[in-house]
Amino acid sequence: MELLRTVKRKSFFSEVVYHLLNISLALALFGITLMVQSPVAAVVLVILSKWRVLAVRPRFWWTNIQSNLVDLIVGLSVVALLYLSVGNIAVQIAFTAFYIIWLVIIKPMSKRWQMMLQSAVAILFGTVALFSIGYLLPDIAVVAGSMVIGYSAARHFLVSYKEDQTVLLSSIWGIMFAEIGWLAYYWTFAYAIPGLTTIKLPQVTIILLLISFLGERVYRSWKKNGAVVRSEIMPPVLFSVAVIGVILLFFNTVTRI
Template identity: 35%
Template sequence: MSDYILIRKGRNIVSAFLHAFFNLLLGLGSVFITFSTASWIPGALLVVISKWRMFAVRPRYLFLNLKSNLVDLIVGFSFVFITYASGPTLLPIHFILAILYSAWLIVLKPMSTERASGIQALLAVFLGTTATTLMSASANAAFPVIFNFLIGFAAARHVLVQGDDPDFSFLSLLMGLIFAEFAWLCQSWLIVYTFKEIGFLLPQSAIILTTIVFLVGNIFSKISSDEEFNFKKIATPTIFSLALILIIVLWFSKPLFNV
C-alpha cells in the first residue's frame, strides 16, 4: 500500500512538472514566434492548438465548451496581438508579455476561487480591450464592436456562472452590449498612451473599461451577499473608480500622450 502511495505521489509530481513545463513553452513560444515571424497568425494558431481538448467533444457540447473557455482564449489571443502590435524590434515588452502569459497559464488560470475568477475576468477585459484597440484602430467600426461585445460577455459570464443567479446569461449579454456601445463611442475618442522605454501601447479605453468592470463587480458582489444593501460598503471602490476615470478623462486625454 505504501509503495502504491509513493508511486501515485511520484506520478503527481511528474504530471505537475510536465504541465508547468508545457505551459511555459506555450507562454514563451506564442510570444516569441509572433515576434520572430512578424505575424500574429503562428502565435494565434499555437493558442488554438493548445486548446485541442475544447474541440474533442460531441458537436452539441462544442458551443458550451467555447463559452466556458472564452476568457482563456481572449487572454491568449491578446498576448499574441499585443506582441504583434509592439513591432518588429526586440523590446522589454516582449519579455514582459512572455513572462506574464506563462504566469497566467501556470499560476492564475488553474485557480477557481471567486476572487481568482474576478481577477481572471479583469485581466481578460484589460488585455482584450487593449489588443482589440491596437489591432482594429483603423479598421471598420464593426470589428471593435463585435470583439468588445465578446470580451464583455465572456468576462461577466466567467464570474456570474459560478454563482446562483439564474439571470447570468441575460446579465452577461447586457455587459456585452455595454462594451459594444463603449467601443462604438471610442471610435471618435481614441487615446493611446505610449511607454517608449519598454515599447508598450496602452489605450485609455482599456483602463476605463477595466475600472468600470471592477466597480460593477464590487457592487454586484455586495448586493448578492448581503440582505440589506448599504452604500458605505461600496463607497471606497466607487470613489476610487470614479476619481480614476475623471482624472484620466480630464487630465490625460491629449491625442498622443507619451509616458
Template identity: 40%
Template sequence: MFLLPVTVYILVRIDFVSLAIILVLLSKWRMFAVRPRYWPANLIASSADILVSVALVLFMANTSIQWWQLFWTATYSAWLVWLKPRSDVFSVSVQAMLAQLLGLAVLYLKFGDTPLVALVAGTWLVAYLAARHFLTSFEEAHTALLAHVWAFFAAGLAFVLGHWLLFYGTIAQIIVILTTVGYGLAALYYLDSHDRLTALLQRQLLAIMFAILLIVVVLSDWTGVTV
C-alpha cells in the same frame, strides 16, 4: 507548461506570429475532445484563457525590444502555471478582469482603425465573455442576463466613443472607462457576495470610480473631428 511560452517566443522572434497564434489555439484542443454539442460551452469556459493567451502573443509581437518580449513570455508562463489553473473565487475574478483588460487592449491597439461596427462587436464579445467568466464562480442565477447587460453597456460605449477613439499613449480612452467601471462593479459584487460590503466601503469605491471618470472626461480633448 513552460514549453508553450518558449516556443511562442521563438516563433515571434523569427517573425512567425500567425504560427504562434495558431499554436496557442491548437493547445486548447481538449475543448473539442467531447461531443460537438458541448463545444460552445467549452469554448465559453475557455474564453478567458484564449483572450489572455492571444493578447500576450500579440503584445509580444508588437515590440522588437527583446526584454519586453521576454517580459510577455514570463507573464504568459505565469498565467499558464500559476493563475489559470486556480479555481477559487478571487482567482477566477482576476482571470476575468485580465481577460477583459488584455482583450480590449489588443482590440483597440491592433484593430483600432477597423470599421466601427467591428469595434462594437469586438467590444461586446470581450465584455460578454469576461463577465460570464467572472460570474461563473458565484452562485448567480442570472449569469447570462448580467453578462449581456454588461456587454450591451460596453458595446454602446464603444459605439459612442468610437467616433472619437481617443488614446492616452497606446491606451484607448474606452479601455480606461470600461476598466474603471468594470473593476469597480466587480469589486462591489465580490464584496457584497462575501458579506463584506459596508456602506462606507461602497461610498469609497463609488467615489474613486467617479473621480477617475471625471478626470478622464475633463482632461480629454473632445474638440477633434468625429468619424
C-alpha cells in the same frame, strides 16, 4: 496503498508535463514572433492549444468554449502585443514571461478573488490589444471584440458565485462593453507606458476596468445582503466616477491612437 502511491506519482508527472507544455507554448509564440512577420501562425497555435475544448461530446462544446474564452482572450492578446513590440526584445521577453506566469500560475487558480483577477487581466490585456490594432479593423470588429471581452469576463466572474442568471447578466455586460467600444473606436486616447514605445494604454481600458470594478462591488453587495447597500457601494462609486471624470476632462490631450 501501493495503488495510491502510483496514482500520486502519475498525477505529479502529468502536472509536470502540463506545465512544460504551457511553457513550450509561450516560448513557441516568442520564437514565431522573432522568425515570422505575420501573426497568423501564432494565432493558429493559440487556438490549436485549446483542442481539449472540443475533445468532448458536441453538446458540451458551447459550454467549454465559453469557459475558455478568458484564457483565449489573454493568449490572443499576448500574440498581438508581441507583434506590436517587434524590435524591442526586452519587452517581448517580458510579455512571454507574463504569459508563462498566466498559464502556469494564474489560470489554474479557482478561488473567487482569483477568478475576479483573471477577469480583470482579460479586460486589461484584451482591450489594450484590441484598441492598439483597432485602427486596422472595421468598427464592427472592434464592437464585437469588446462585447466578447465584456461577456467572457463577466461570465467568468459570475460563475464563481454560481449565479443562476449568468447568461443574462453576462450578455448585458457584453452589450455595455460593445457600446463603449463603439464610442472608443471613434474617440480613443492613449497614455504612454514607461519602457514601451509602440504600445500605449488606451483610455477606454481604464474606464472599462473601473466600471467593471464598480459592477463587482454592486453585485457583491446585492449577493451578500439581498439588496444593494448604499454605504458599501458609495466609496467605489465616488472613486470610479471621480477617476473617469478626471481622465475625460483633463487627460484628452495626449497621444491619440
